Amino acid sequence: MSDKLRDQQLFDHLKSRYIGVGDADTTQDEWISNIKRDTYSSFASHPNLLYYYSISTNQPKALTQFHFINKMIDPINKKSENENS
């Protein structure tokens, strides 16, 4: 029994420490938000991808980066959903 408890504690510790660690109760929204945040941060911080997007959207790299991080705040548009309901 104590092993299980310790495992659980260890897991909770890891979960609080590392973003994105999931468990059986992770909702779809949480999971998707996490993936999207990872993706946007990758776009914002890999120089080649950032350059690629800044050319295709016709705006400076600095602004492209700014918009990507802005999207990380609420990647699945939860806020507008809450307002609608």
Place this chain on the structure above:
Amino acid sequence: MASVVSDNESDDDNNTSLTSSNSLFLYNLTLQEPSASIKSVHGHFLGKKTEEIVITTSTYLRLYKPDPSTGKLIKLFSQNVFSIIRSVISFRITGNASKDYLAITSDSGNFSILQLDDSGKNLKFVSLFNEPYQKTGIRRLSPGFVIDSDSKGRAIMLSSVEKNNLLYVLNRDHETNKLTISSPLEANRSMILTFTMCGLDVGYDNPIFVSIEVDYGNINNEKRKQLTFYELDLGLNHVIKKSTSLIDESSNFLIHVPGGNDGPSGVLVGCKNFIQYRNFSNKNSKILTLPIPRRIVDYEDNYIITGVVHSIKNSFFFLLQSNLGDLFKVIINYSKSLQVQSMNIKYFDTVPIATSLIILKSGFLFVDSENSDKLFYQFEKLGDDDNEKVFNSHDYFNTSEEIDNLEEISFKTKPLDNLILVDIINSINPVINSQLISSTASNLTELPKILSLCGTNSRSSLKLLENSLTTSELVDSELPQNAVSIWTTKLSSKDEYDKYLILSFIETTLVLTIGENVEEVSNSGFVLDSPTISVQQLGLNSLIQIHTNGIRHLSYLNMDDESQETEPKIVEWFPPAGIKITSAASTNYQVAIGLSNRDLVYFEIDDDEQLIEYSERKEMPGQIISLSLGDIPEGKLRSPFLAVGCNDQTIRILSVDPSSTLELLSVQALSSNASSLIIMSMSGNNTLYVHVGMANGIYVKTILDPITGQLSDTSIRYLGPKGIKLSKLKVDGKECILAMSIKTYIGFMVKNNFKIIPINYKFNLDHGSSFVSEECPSNGIVGIFENNLMIFTIERLSDEFNIESIPLMYTPTRFTNFKKEPNVFYIIESDKNVRGFERKLIGEKENKGKPDKENEYEQFGYDRENDNNVSCLQAININSKELVQHFEFLNNETCLSLSTCYFKEKDMSCLIVGTKSISKSGTSKYYLKTFQEIGNNKIKYLHDTKIDGEAVALIEFDGRLLVGVDNFLRIYEIGKKQLLKKGECQLNCNRIIKILTQGYRIYVGDIRDSIIFVSYKKKNNLFIPFAEDIVKRHTSSFSIIDYDTVIGGDRFGNFWVLRCPRKISKMSDEDLDGNYLMYQDSYLGGTPYRLELVCHFFIEDIPISFDKKSLNISGLNESIIYTGLEGTVGVLIPILVKSELIFFEKLIKLIKKMKEVSVLGRNHLKYRSYYVPMRNVVDGDLCETYLNLTEDEKRKIGIEMDYTVREIEGKIASIRSKFGF
């Protein structure tokens, strides 16, 4: 068909050819490094008074030294870091004010501090610290997204995109005076996103860092963006969150305000349409707000994207750049007690959008532009006394919402007023599309060219890259008849500049003086009625002219009297009657001539500068064609060697040492007669070389042993089908060799690596020689071509690519040409969010070129308008560099694709453009626009075909048009009113972005489903996809290597080679009606078969094009040339022999063992395998770092490899030169 060597067969013989085995090995070499920069920083890295600029691209560090007297930027070196740089700053620690350091974060997961090492022969950055703090790779949680130092260099803070912040405390060790670094202090906060961060200037108080953050935990809270101040308590050695204050949701930019004794401290926050001054609480808590002035015509939102603060004598100003490229000057007014009072802003000038701005103390502004050439400006004034409207913070409240009348805060753009452009660093980034044009057999003087679509918006262009040196012309004049040779000479060895220019014609000689004017000299004393073979300045004050009938010795004894008109004293030497002089060589002390009776005559001068003939003449076994005496070694009187080229296809080395005069030392047989010879050593290395130019156009460089006179280590290069003439030259202070064949080449050493590069000049010289005069003190060449005499200079040796540029209208996307008219290129160009011009509709009337305000648009860009797209089709002749035709598309259209197509049935040559048009209501319509070729390089608009999706890929196929619409493949035939659909197939993929064909096989590249091989069965009009990839690659571009193999790149910066197994390929072709293939079982929901991965490699840059062609002038030795979005030009060379592969793999292993490959501590194998493990590719860039090792390290590797250092260097150089560079 060649048999496949199975893996079981062990090959003991290392010379086994790899071509018969099933695998492909490539050698990746970067020819031009990427030029899209991350950031530029400046500092005193050399530890001298001058400032240097470091331009960092994602994988390279480049150091430039500005020359304040000429305003030029001189490139000192560039260094591959084999790692992806994320952020970089320069800093200096307190107390130790001699040198600046670089702090870099990269994908290595290390925090690196670099120092410039100028102790060795080559400058380089070396790492002082590589402190690991995180996993490798660029991750959301790894700090290093932004990095900044305290203004006094006491601490550096690293922020990640989310949560983590690290602080390193920097100190100076008092005993050793070296930099020390603490273990990191954490300042982590969960659910916090960091936008940007900067260190405040607080003088010698505790260091404070400020960042723009968002707490995403509470999503219902409206105001979430905050400015957080972190304070590092130096006494307690920990970090505290000092304060937070809410700021506008649109804040995106921070720049520190000078503090301590120099200013009020604090920070400027850039937001949408306004700027705020902020400081942490208590002191100077006042908030000042300024609007960002707007262009009169442009009411779109403005942001600050970059900026710089510059202090001059107790005052400072900011230059901030908006997202349109406008520079604004901001001044903060404060009281003597350092209390802020108000802020001013005014329009300064407009420059291209930059990643960073640098102001140098010497009065220059470096604009590290994002999408075009990097520009170097000089400040003419600081905008203090112009009539530009000044906006003061007194007039504005906290936010911009109060500003109703936009016209009130508008300004008018103006041409450069405060700045003057002084230098340009050519950059080709972004490369949006590109293609290699090989030299054709019919026209060998044309070098292979890389044609690239570069740049964005109004600064976009079509660039022609050629591996040649840029020249600038000084004089071009005509001569009375065709000249044969040309020399320049001084009159006295003390002269600084050349005095005479001697031209030899077929039967006569002409002497000109070099001065303010180039004039003929009447009393030169030269023999004018016979052609000259050579001219040499001899001893102190003498000159000899060797002509076909003798030697004339001219002494200028009265030179000191400034009476240049004095006639020289003449002494003559004649060969025996009936004998002519055929060739000659000379140094300041010696003369050797070859006579037509095969005798070799040798002279030296005595104390009175008289020529004394050596008692013996030596008869050579053949007619003497060429002679060369080497440079006189330092401290010696004479050159010890004489090289003799005879018409029995040999060169002989004779000794001219007094103890063994004219003794034969060695003989070398050649493949042809040596038409020209030069013995010289090249800068950067003391080895003596014999340079041989042969009559069959082959150039040979071979090493001459300085003691025994033996020849060894020959390297060969074919320069063109014409005999080669050689001449000595000095460029950029380096000894160079000028080789004249069908093209003119310059050979020189770069870091022990010999390069021979053609020059880009309108004429190919018949003969040329170096030219030094008062007006042209260095790099000058005087040359002749038929009856033209020209003087020009070589710009610089460091730029190996000559770039020519043709301006375009909008951001170009694709280009193509008709086979009949290969010089006329059709280019589609589109821009987003740009206001259109009042133009006629396509087809009705053609418009030419940019609008009247062409220059204005180039500087300021087009007016913006959200959701409005503009596009056009331009035809440009790349030979005359003229615009042939221009079609503007007006219905809010974007051009997506372009292809020429020859419709076989109707015998019509057409150009098809795929477009997308968005109506006001937001619905999209898609078209294929057809233009018909009407001859005379013109096309005319024919008709539109409405389709149901974006046609991104078009290609001519089987006399019809093949279109990729989303995931459909369709065949169209031309009709009278529109294109007619003839066949269709839906593929199991997302969106087709490129189609290539060979025979009846179609290769389909998908935006995220890699490559699919499709077989077309004409009999049944069937498309059968039969092989696809295992991994879903995000294809950016691909090209066919052979029928079964494709090479492609993805947007993450990899390239890969995929191959269809031979058995399956054969089967797909043998099955003529497709009945067998059609009913194969699908495998895992896809096609029945899979492609094999042959090669994989990470290059960081996004591959844009691949061309399997030759870079050689001879058209031999094909390789794969690729270009990348960030401006990389690279070559993939097939490794054909197993021993070569083993050699390079072993070399790489030993280089890695010798020292850390990456200065940032990135594991090389992990770097090249960033996404997928690298496979079958040898990193040539790493192999070439061998050339930069110290002699000791080189020798150690050589011993382990069982090769001499010279052999290893030779192998590295030969694989490069064999394939073109």
